[in-house]
Amino acid sequence: MDKKELIIKEFAPFELSDADMQNAINQAKILNFNKGEILYKDKSACYGFLLVLSGALRAFVLFANNKEITIFELEKGDECVLCAKCIAQNDELEINLEAMDEVKILVVAPEIFMPLRLKYPKLANFVLDLLAKRFNKSIQIMSQALFSTLNERIKSYLLSKANNNIVEKTHEQIANEIGSAREAVSRILKELESSGLLRLGRGKIILSDDFKF
Amino acid sequence: MDKKELIIKEFAPFELSDADMQNAINQAKILNFNKGEILYKDKSACYGFLLVLSGALRAFVLFANNKEITIFELEKGDECVLCAKCIAQNDELEINLEAMDEVKILVVAPEIFMPLRLKYPKLANFVLDLLAKRFNKSIQIMSQALFSTLNERIKSYLLSKANNNIVEKTHEQIANEIGSAREAVSRILKELESSGLLRLGRGKIILSDDFKF
Numbered sequence: 001m002d003k004k005e006l007i008i009k010e011f012a013p014f015e016l017s018d019a020d021m022q023n024a025i026n027q028a029k030i031l032n033f034n035k036g037e038i039l040y041k042d043k044s045a046c047y048g049f050l051l052v053l054s055g056a057l058r059a060f061v062l063f064a065n066n067k068e069i070t071i072f073e074l075e076k077g078d079e080c081v082l083c084a085k086c087i088a089q090n091d092e093l094e095i096n097l098e099a100m101d102e103v104k105i106l107v108v109a110p111e112i113f114m115p116l117r118l119k120y121p122k123l124a125n126f127v128l129d130l131l132a133k134r135f136n137k138s139i140q141i142m143s144q145a146l147f148s149t150l151n152e153r154i155k156s157y158l159l160s161k162a163n164n165n166i167v168e169k170t171h172e173q174i175a176n177e178i179g180s181a182r183e184a185v186s187r188i189l190k191e192l193e194s195s196g197l198l199r200l201g202r203g204k205i206i207l208s209d210d211f212k213f
Numbered sequence: 214m215d216k217k218e219l220i221i222k223e224f225a226p227f228e229l230s231d232a233d234m235q236n237a238i239n240q241a242k243i244l245n246f247n248k249g250e251i252l253y254k255d256k257s258a259c260y261g262f263l264l265v266l267s268g269a270l271r272a273f274v275l276f277a278n279n280k281e282i283t284i285f286e287l288e289k290g291d292e293c294v295l296c297a298k299c300i301a302q303n304d305e306l307e308i309n310l311e312a313m314d315e316v317k318i319l320v321v322a323p324e325i326f327m328p329l330r331l332k333y334p335k336l337a338n339f340v341l342d343l344l345a346k347r348f349n350k351s352i353q354i355m356s357q358a359l360f361s362t363l364n365e366r367i368k369s370y371l372l373s374k375a376n377n378n379i380v381e382k383t384h385e386q387i388a389n390e391i392g393s394a395r396e397a398v399s400r401i402l403k404e405l406e407s408s409g410l411l412r413l414g415r416g417k418i419i420l421s422d423d424f425k426f
Binding site for chain 1: 274276280282284330331332333334335337338340341344345347348351352355356358359360392
């Protein structure tokens with residue numbers, strides 16, 4: 001699908017006028033990002049409305065002490081509206097996005113999207129539902145981080161990311177995504193290796209057939 | 214102010230029609246809760262739009278393992294719309310509210326509030342901003358729980374709750390509000406008492422003048 005078809009399909013439920021729909025189509029962009037690329041340039045960067053066409057992104061929050069935690073992930077077909085300009089003016093929290101592999105996204109700039117959101121209640125309510133979904137997911141992820149042991153969190157993470165028993169992640173990436181420290185993650189991975197539950201390779205982890213939560 | 218004046222003041226920015234405003238006024242209720250009371254009856258309970266007139270509430274999430282964490286607090290003047298029916302249909306997460314002291318709230322039932330939200334984009338966007346604010350606050354609170362030591366979290370909590378150096382909370386309440394276990398909280402409080410930073414009383418904690426973060 002080209003961007004015109006994508007926008008028409010995506011925005012159909014919101015009952016935009018023909019002129020507004022055409023404007024959204026004209027202003028929509030398809031952007032590509034490489035694995036590891038951060039999708040923001042500065043504090044005021046904002047993508048407006050975002051739809052993941054391929055690949056996956058993770059949303060993470062950075063704290064003053066340079067620690068970070070992944071609060072949710074976006075996969076193909078997921079929409080997102082989370083940037084400061086689009087939702088809340090809030091200097092205290094900055095949600096960042098990182099491409100977890102090659103990523104293609106469709107975006108409608110905030111200058112176009114914001115007025116639409118203020119004009120069409122169905123669109124405003126769609127964004128509200130999206131935000132509620134991300135809110136729920138964030139609380140689930142953070143509560144797992146709070147209430148599970150690091151060992152449990154790493155196991156659950158590896159199981160969720162394994163593709164044919166292989167997880168292509170560095171210790172640093174795992175630490176960032178589950179909100180822990182690299183040293184602690186490495187220590188537990190080595191313990192799991194000693195127990196025969198996995199093998200550590202270069203940039204990847206090979207789970208044994210016995211590996212389970 | 215009576216409920217009519219409260220609703221008119223609160224809903225003025227949303228440009229409701231006279232009929233819709235009158236309907237909201239007719240349906241609004243002022244409710245009172247006692248300290249410790251939980252503001253929900255069952256999974257489907259929902260207060261629609263809620264404005265805190267006096268007292269304070271805490272919103273917390275309960276997990277399968279019976280652990281809970283406070284994700285934000287609501288004080289006088291704070292509005293909230295967070296129940297399942299009003300925002301997201303999501304069985305995985307249930308946000309509960311507890312009265313932290315004597316509480317008086319103004320509510321507009323979801324049956325009235327939802328159609329208004331779908332009709333008036335300004336109202337939909339107001340709810341979106343509210344949710345974004347709670348989202349941010351939740352992430353701040355949970356990240357503090359994740360990234361601070363328990364000692365730091367307890368100190369910071371006591372400082373935020375102290376009234377004339379007195380914190381009227383049980384160890385259990387503190388544990389619940391910061392997402393920890395009662396035993397762990399009691400242990401640290403005893404350590405702080407041994408250091409002369411506070412005195413433990415019945416249902417209250419008296420901070421010494423030297424107490425600081």
